[in-house]
Amino acid sequence: MMRITNKMINTNYLSNLNSNLDNLNNLRQKAAAGRSYLKASENPAAALKAYQVRQxxxxxxxxxxxxxxxxxxxxxxxxxxxxxxxxxxxxxxNVTRGRSGNYSEQDRANIAEVLSNFQLELFDIANYRSADKYVFGGSKMLEPPFNLESGVLYYHGIDVNSNTGFDESSIYYDIGLGLKTTASGQIKEGTAFNISFPGSEVFGTGTDTNGLPNNIFNLVGKMIEAFNTNDLSNLDSYVDKLESIAENITVKLVDVGQKSSFLSFLTERLAGNEFNATKKQTEIECIDAAEAIVNFNTQETAYLAALAMGNKLLQYSLLDYMK
Amino acid sequence: MGSSFTGLRIAQSALAASQICLDVTGQNIANVNTKDYTRQSAELNAVNYNNSVSKFAQPPATNKGQGVTVAQIAQIRDKLLDVKVRNCHSNYNTTSVILSGLSDIENVFDETDNSGLNAILGDFYSQLQQLSNNAGNTGYASMTRSAAQKVCQVFNQYASQLSQIRDEQMASLEIAVEDINTVISKLNEVNTQIKDQSVRGSISNELLDDRNSYLDTLSKYMNITVTAQNDGTVKVSSTGNADVLDSTFSISQSGDQVVIQRTDTGGTLADFLPDEGTVAGCLHILNGAGTSAAAGESSFTGLLYYNRALDNFAAAFAGTFNKINTLDPAAPANLFTGTTANNISISEQWYADANYIVVADTGTNDNVIKMINAMEDEVDETIYPGITGNFEGFAKTLMDTIAIDTGYYKDINDMNKAILTSAANQRESIMGVLVDEETVNLISYQKAYQAAARLMTVMDETLDVLINRMGVVGR
Structure with a gap:
């Protein structure tokens, strides 16, 4: 049997009391902070996960x-x-109306007037601006893409009738598709979202094999000229060209629509991911309030019991019972 | 036939012995709370009949004892438990110093309820994204710049906190070494006194207590082996058979490593690396280079590891972004200057002009995308050794490493503390004073004293009969 000496009782009692108090303090902090751990080292596995979830x-x-x-x-x-x-x-x-044989020269001049208003409208649309961005600015969205100088339309400084030289590069947004670059440092298509809609592509550039402008603004210009001069000989080919341009624009519209619906799909998915991650974070990092308080109270009881016991343990010795 | 006065002699020896026993009990009670006091007990021996004159004679059958004598005042102490307690002391102090060092480091890296390197890198990443979405906008460029500035500041702050921890550890190592030298000189002094007393015959128990107390203190600083010598002194050796009492210890620096040196009385200097104890713990924390340890360096994951990792980290971070920002290798356009965590900062050019960061190379925001990509991609270990994963990943790795190590040492330290407590209790159980026991002794020695006094009276009365009343028949 072990001898239990007075010093042993004192030391052990004090060290136990201290560790009780330490536990009590720890639990109080956890309950107050609402965290299941206060330092990563208390639960490295959870902390590791928590850092990941936070990221x-x-x-x-x-x-x-x-x-x-x-x-x-x-x-x-x-x-x-x-x-x-x-x-x-x-x-x-308007063009269809103006073509009909019973229109006078004056009427056609009026049509030309109407068309030139539409032409200006086209120009406005081409320089459409939302917030601080010109949507058809292509890769340079902060400056108006089109400008008109003495009847010639320029796209970022280049005459739209020229066949080459247009900047049709992309602007990529990282939307969580796993951004990757090629060895040469170019962004791999499909790993980021391209928001660039170059006005040159939408409104057309250069001329086709028949010498007609691919650009709608310039084509309308030709039509206006035709109505002004009352020379409708080429109008048929103009109208055909307009139709093919309109078709091209419809394709663009579908393209935009698809992109939009992809984005709204992503929005939903991200909201789902956010919910799951938040839930996970709560599970890992937060402590259940009821549990925290029960733990704290249990420890408090243990501490009070230890205090009460010390009173009994340390006070008496054989001397108290000697005559 | 014994002498007539034997009884008186026996009674007198009993009185004297009880007196001594009472005094020893008094000494024990007086020292019930004295630190490192060892319980004493008077060893009583019965005195036997020994008559050298009757060497060749047949001893009489009525041969009886001659009373009691106090052989020695012994210390009740178990040497094996001393060894055990001192080993436990060394082990516990190793882990407790390591734990406190690691906890300090953890406080630097831990982001459980505040934001540090990882969060700031995340911020920088977000700002790059914003810049990429708003290419050409100076406002976003300058926000990116201030996020980068924050990253640099966090590096600087971490580096200065680590160097502060290093200073603290060095200070505590210096104090430890100073204390060791003091304890050694005290031990040598006590050894000399004990040797003197030993020559004269008896060694005082209190002096032995002193020596044990010093040895206990020394065992906190290093692992020791105590060997008793014939002349009553002790020899203390540590790792590598180093004769501790023959040495003076000092601190010196060799490269990145802090070294403890030992000078013996002959003046010879040698490196000293104890296996356990405060000194070993401090050296682990200070010198531990972890995975970056070169030959001859400590592979413990300590301050040196985190220092180097942070420096590599800062260098890789600065290098990576400088490289992306430089379109023409002939004309470097550096966003960051500095190559260590301590001196990394954003470059003067960038500081002067927020748009110094190159947003576009061939496209609109492609260069920023490259930077964003650099935050996502794993760092090329062939260029920047020691960095695993991407930047944020590496910041997490550092946090994880320190958290896991700290957690591990917390457990080990708790275990060592429990073992130490149990060993110390075992020792205290043998050498400690128990008041109840001393009270019982007090009563029994008092009774013995009273009985011896009564014996004296009985002898007195017996002799009175013999001398005064014998042969007076009919007088």
């Missing part, structure tokens, strides 16, 4: 932000292209 959450909110921005640009592009479409329809109607 996920911050990425998700970043992607949500990027997807939101991309989606709002897509909406603006869609609006602009729809407007473009309806303007073309109106142009087409």
């Amino acid at each position: 996920n959450l911050s990425r998700i909110s970043l992607y949500q932000n990027n997807v939101g921005e991309a989606a709002s640009i897509m909406t603006e592009v869609e609006t602009a292209v729809l407007e473009l479409n309806s303007t073309i329809t109106s142009i087409s109607e």
Whole structure:
């Protein structure tokens, strides 16, 4: 049997009391902070997961932000292209009207007037601006892409009738598709979202084999000229050209629509991911309030019991019972 | 036939012995709370009949004892338990110093309820994204710049916190070494006194207590082996058979490593690396280079590891972004200057002009995308050794490593503490004073004293009969 000496009782009692108090303090801090651990070393496995989840959450909110921005640009592009479409329809109607044989020269001049208003409208659409961005600015969205100088239309300084030299590079948004670059440092298509809709592609550049301008603004210019001079000999080919341009724009519209719906799909998925990650974070990092308080109370009882016991343990010795 | 006065002699020896026993009990009670006091007990021996005159004679059958004598005042102490307690002391102090060092480092890296390197890198990443979405906008460029500045500041802050921890560890190592030298000189002094007393015949128990107390203190600083010598002194040796009492210890620096040196009385200098104890713990924390350890360096994951990792990290971070920002290798356009965590900062050019960061190479925002990509991609270990994963990943790795190590040492330290407590209790159980026991002794020695006094009276009365009343018949 072990001898239990007075010093042993004192030391052990004090050290136990101290560790009780330490536990009590620890549990109080946890309950107050609402955390299941206060330092990563208390639960490295959980902390490791928690750091990962936190990064996920911050990425998700970043992607949500990027997807939101991309989606709002897509909406603006869609609006602009729809407007473009309806303007073309109106142009087409007016041209059809003006072609009919019973229109006088004056009437045709009026049509030319109407068409030149539409032409200006086209120019406005081409320089459509949402917030601080020109949606058809291509890779340079901060400056107006088109400008008109003495009747010649320029796209970022290049005459739209020239066949080459247009900057049709992309602007990529990272929306969580796993951004990758090629060995040469170029971004791999499909790993980021391209929000660039170069006006050169939408409105057309260069001339076709028949010498007709691919650009709708310039084509309408030709039509206006035809009506002004009352020379409708080439109008048929103009109208055909307008139709093919309109078709091209419809394709663009579908393209934008697809992109928009992809973005809204992503928005939903990201919201789901965010919910899951937040839930996970709560599970890992947060402590159940009821559990925290029960733990604290249990420990408090243990501490009080230890205090009460010390009173009994340390007070008496054989001397108290000697005569 | 014994002498007539034998009884008186026996009674007198009993009185004297009880007196001594009472005094020893008094000493024990007086020292019930004295630190490192060892319980004493008077060893009583019965005195036997020994008559050298009757060497060749047949001893009488009525041969009886001659009373009691106090052989020695012994210390009740178990040497094996001393060894055990001192080993436990060394082990516990190793882990407790390591734990406190690691906890300090953990406080630097831990981001459980505050934001540090990982969060700031995440911020920088978000700002790059914003810049990429708003290419050409100076406002976003300058926000990116301030995020980068914060990253640099966090590197600087971590580096300065680590160097502060290093200073603290060095200070505690210096104090330990100073203390060791003091304890050694005290031990040598006690050894000399004990040797003197030993020559004169008896060694005082209190002096032995002193020596044990010093040895206990020394065992906190290093692992020791105590060997008793014939002249009553002890020899203390540590790792590598180093004769501790023959040495003076000092601290010196060799490259990145802190070294403890030992000078013996002959003046010879040698490196000293104890296996356990405060000194070993401090050296682990200070010198531990972890995975970056070169030959001859400690592979413990300590301060040196984190220092180097942070420096590599800062260099890789600065290098990677400088490289992307430089379109023409002939004309470097550096975003960051500095190659260590301590001196990394954003370059003067960038500081002067937020748009110094190259957003576009061939496209609109393709260069920023490359930077974003560089945050996502694994760092090329062939260019920047020691960095695993991407930047944020590596920051996490550092946090994980320190958290896991700290957690591990917390457990080990708790275990060592429990073992130490149990060993110390075992020792205390043998050498400690128990008041109840001393009270019982007090009563029994008092009774013995009273009985011896009564014996004296009985002898007195017996002799009175013999001398005064014998042969007086009919007088």
